[in-house]
Amino acid sequence: MIKKENGGELMNEANQKFQVRVETGEIMDAEILSVVEIDGKKYAVYSIDNKDGTVDILASYVIVDEEGYDKLVDITNPLDKEKISNFIKGLVNEN
Numbered sequence: 001m002i003k004k005e006n007g008g009e010l011m012n013e014a015n016q017k018f019q020v021r022v023e024t025g026e027i028m029d030a031e032i033l034s035v036v037e038i039d040g041k042k043y044a045v046y047s048i049d050n051k052d053g054t055v056d057i058l059a060s061y062v063i064v065d066e067e068g069y070d071k072l073v074d075i076t077n078p079l080d081k082e083k084i085s086n087f088i089k090g091l092v093n094e095n
Helices: 078-094
Strands: 002-004 008-011 017-021 027-038 041-049 055-064 070-073
Touching: 017 041, 027 055, 027 078, 041 078, 055 078
Parallel strands: none
Antiparallel strands: 002 008, 008 027, 017 027, 027 041, 041 055, 055 070
């Protein structure tokens, strides 16, 4: 784990690929960019290639389901959205 100045800890979970259903209902390929813990909550930051030269960067909560597997869940709390958004902005500004 790597502690970040902007309030999170990076975990080595990058380069994992998975599929995600987007708002349009289409299933798209996604890739984990980072898993981070901020204020006791775990988030996955991932990218989706739009196949048009653009990439969307998204984030979700990471929770453990009944069977012990990690599951991505929509971030519904506005304060949590702000925290992970600030974290992502900090990553982008570092590069």
